[in-house]
Amino acid sequence: MDYIDFKEKVVIVTGASSGIGANAAKAFAVYGARLTLVGRDESRLLAVAKHCESWSKTEPLCLLLDLTQPGSCEIVIEKTVETFGKINVLVNCAGKRIKSSMFNTCMKSFDEQMNINVRVPVFLTKLALPHLIKTKGNVVNVVSSFTKRYKEDYVPYTVSKSALKKFTNIAAPELMPHGVRINAVSPGITKESLTNDIVLRSEVTNTFEALESQLPSGAALEMKDVVLMIVMVASDIFPNMNGSNTCIDGATCMM
Numbered sequence: 713m714d715y716i717d718f719k720e721k722v723v724i725v726t727g728a729s730s731g732i733g734a735n736a737a738k739a740f741a742v743y744g745a746r747l748t749l750v751g752r753d754e755s756r757l758l759a760v761a762k763h764c765e766s767w768s769k770t771e772p773l774c775l776l777l778d779l780t781q782p783g784s785c786e787i788v789i790e791k792t793v794e795t796f797g798k799i800n801v802l803v804n805c806a807g808k809r810i811k812s813s814m815f816n817t818c819m820k821s822f823d824e825q826m827n828i829n830v831r832v833p834v835f836l837t838k839l840a841l842p843h844l845i846k847t848k849g850n851v852v853n854v855v856s857s858f859t860k861r862y863k864e865d866y867v868p869y870t871v872s873k874s875a876l877k878k879f880t881n882i883a884a885p886e887l888m889p890h891g892v893r894i895n896a897v898s899p900g901i902t903k904e905s906l907t908n909d910i911v912l913r914s915e916v917t918n919t920f921e922a923l924e925s926q927l928p929s930g931a932a933l934e935m936k937d938v939v940l941m942i943v944m945v946a947s948d949i950f951p952n953m954n955g956s957n958t959c960i961d962g963a964t965c966m967m
């Protein structure tokens with residue numbers, strides 16, 4: 713029986729300054745991972761790094777980068793290898809969700825979501841690949857259960873996450889002969905997140921309650937459920953899991 717163990721493993725987490733990415737980073741630290749944490753907000757990223765170091769006993773590499781800017785993705789891979797010598801896991805969690813329908817979508821916000829939700833994970837995967845081949849590592853893409861159904865007012869977001877899901881499915885057979893796995897985790901509405909992207913922070917509480925009231929269970933997912941799923945998928949427990957999309961959403965996608 714294999715157990716989750718990330719000691720001696722190097723894990724990159726994007727979106728590590730907030731929400732699911734921040735909590736996933738903390739969970740990887742509990743299992744001993746050496747971490748590269750990527751985000752834009754310095755104080756939140758450093759607070760996550762401090763927490764991680766207290767568990768893993770290794771100082772994380774913190775990179776303050778807007779990943780959509782030219783050269784940023786290259787820095788993530790180069791600095792990680794320079795600092796830790798290898799890459800075992802890439803978790804693409806940085807993402808943006810802008811509320812808009814087909815009737816009020818502006819192409820600027822469509823492009824922004826396609827950039828951070830699709831282009832950045834695809835590019836980071838491509839750049840990490842030579843290093844992942846050496847370690848027989850893997851990629852976890854954080855998608856969304858919204859991809860399984862129509863969600864009012866989230867057409868561009870759902871299109872971007874569906875593209876990321878499809879990328880995960882069809883990249884897997886290409887990477888498999890090289891010993892590299894790529895999988896997706898699709899959470900539903902999760903507690904302790906939704907901070908930056910849906911609405912202004914002052915409106916978060918109302919929006920969050922409205923979203924929760926639409927869920928079959930009436931409650932959002934616990935953060936620990938989502939991050940444990942990410943950690944499990946990234947671990948060696950399921951060596952044949954490849955090209956998969958694990959949905960954890962309390963049956964919301966069935967509605």
Ligand SMILES: NC(=O)c1ccc[n+]([C@@H]2O[C@H](COP(=O)([O-])OP(=O)(O)OC[C@H]3O[C@@H](n4cnc5c(N)ncnc54)[C@H](OP(=O)(O)O)[C@@H]3O)[C@@H](O)[C@H]2O)c1
Pocket residue numbers: 726727728729730731732733750751752753754777778779780805806807808809828854855856857898899900901902903905906907908909
């Ligand atoms: N929360 C949910 O209920 C839910 C459900 C399904 C899927 N998801 C997906 O899970 C992921 C995390 O969601 P979340 O709710 O935890 O989000 P969040 O709290 O808003 O965090 C988003 C993270 O992405 C980073 N980020 C955004 N744009 C970036 C950019 N251009 N360059 C670098 N970093 C950037 C943010 O960095 P800064 O804050 O430092 O700017 C932050 O760390 C997203 O991909 C989201 O689509 C979330």
